[in-house]
Amino acid sequence: MEGKVIVVTSGKGGVGKTTATSSIGAALALEGKRVAIVDMDIGLRNLDVVMGLENRIVFNIVDVVQGKCKVDQAAIRDRRIDNLFLIPASQSDNKDVLTPAGVERMAKVLRQKFDYVIMDSPAGIERGFENSVVSANEAVVICTPDVSAVRDADRVIGLLYARSLEPKLIVNRIEPARVERGEMLSYKDVLDILSIELVGLVPMDEKVLISSNTGTPLVLQNDSTAGQSFRRIAKRLNGETIPIEVPNLKPSVWTKLGKTFGLK
Amino acid sequence: MLQEFLKRFTGQKRSSDEAKQRLQFSLIYDKLELNDTTLTDLQTDIVDVISKYFEIDKDALELKVKNDKQVSALVFNTPILNVKRKRE
Numbered sequence: 001m002e003g004k005v006i007v008v009t010s011g012k013g014g015v016g017k018t019t020a021t022s023s024i025g026a027a028l029a030l031e032g033k034r035v036a037i038v039d040m041d042i043g044l045r046n047l048d049v050v051m052g053l054e055n056r057i058v059f060n061i062v063d064v065v066q067g068k069c070k071v072d073q074a075a076i077r078d079r080r081i082d083n084l085f086l087i088p089a090s091q092s093d094n095k096d097v098l099t100p101a102g103v104e105r106m107a108k109v110l111r112q113k114f115d116y117v118i119m120d121s122p123a124g125i126e127r128g129f130e131n132s133v134v135s136a137n138e139a140v141v142i143c144t145p146d147v148s149a150v151r152d153a154d155r156v157i158g159l160l161y162a163r164s165l166e167p168k169l170i171v172n173r174i175e176p177a178r179v180e181r182g183e184m185l186s187y188k189d190v191l192d193i194l195s196i197e198l199v200g201l202v203p204m205d206e207k208v209l210i211s212s213n214t215g216t217p218l219v220l221q222n223d224s225t226a227g228q229s230f231r232r233i234a235k236r237l238n239g240e241t242i243p244i245e246v247p248n249l250k251p252s253v254w255t256k257l258g259k260t261f262g263l264k
Numbered sequence: 265m266l267q268e269f270l271k272r273f274t275g276q277k278r279s280s281d282e283a284k285q286r287l288q289f290s291l292i293y294d295k296l297e298l299n300d301t302t303l304t305d306l307q308t309d310i311v312d313v314i315s316k317y318f319e320i321d322k323d324a325l326e327l328k329v330k331n332d333k334q335v336s337a338l339v340f341n342t343p344i345l346n347v348k349r350k351r352e
Contacts, residue, residue: 146283151291151294182279183280184280185283
């Protein structure tokens with residue numbers, strides 16, 4: 001059976017696309033799928049460092065598209081998670097070196113070799129975005145609960161619809177305490193505004209930065225709330241029906257104390 | 265908790281509510297952003313239709329998209345010089 005290409009995109013930069021891509025990819029591999037993550041941000045590659053694979057790059061996506069190497073030569077195998085591969089971006093080339101037609105050709109090969117191909121789109125809606133969505137079968141839009149991210153997400157959703165893709169939404173970096181205080185849009189607010197299907201809610205989690213510091217997969221950390229959210233998102237993308245968990249406030253010291261003394 | 269209560273008490277608005285309202289409004293506005301050619305084409309068409317019934321001052325008319333907190337409207341303003349008589 002042919003694999004599926006999923007594009008992860010957002011419009012705005014810095015909302016957690018790279019973290020989401022690497023985590024969803026890793027989580028799908030943990031589900032037993034063969035996964036290739038493709039860094040589409042030519043000239044500004046990042047997935048390799050986030051995934052801790054920066055020392056093992058030999059070839060990159062531009063080499064693949066230009067026929068200088070085979071897909072298998074460019075795909076770096078993750079040593080911690082079976083069946084997880086990264087095709088890194090090129091750091092020296094210009095964004096315009098890739099064309100939608102070239103990417104489409106590569107995607108055809110990738111679909112034969114992998115169950116899932118996750119494309120990490122660059123920020124913006126120019127050529128890099130075009131290249132990332134051209135061969136997508138599914139799209140995931142990631143957005144944080146702030147006005148600029150939501151507005152950009154809306155624009156990107158429009159562009160995806162124009163390509164007959166029905167994007168699914170991830171709301172990232174939710175801070176339940178601030179939502180409660182009325183300082184942050186709730187996920188319901190965001191959903192009201194964007195009105196597309198929700199695929200997951202990810203809480204703000206300090207572990208994200210820490211795991212990127214060391215290049216270790218977030219989804220392998222059982223104490224990472226964001227990592228666990230991404231694992232559930234991957235399951236949903238893989239066709240499982242599991243309820244969406246809403247990030248809520250951590251229990252206060254008193255409830256914790258109560259629990260330890262068996263009061264609750 | 266106390267902060268929240270004080271806010272409610274003093275009638276201070278939740279900034280998240282304002283964010284939602286502003287977003288909803290600006291997204292509609294974004295989609296209504298018409299380029300100049302569309303607007304000129306629309307204007308010519310409207311003038312053609314109205315001219316069948318009224319004699320209008322083509323130099324004084326104006327066409328614009330007005331945005332309000334709640335609704336957006338297309339406003340066409342023109343002085344009528346004369347009503348044309350329909351010929352039987």
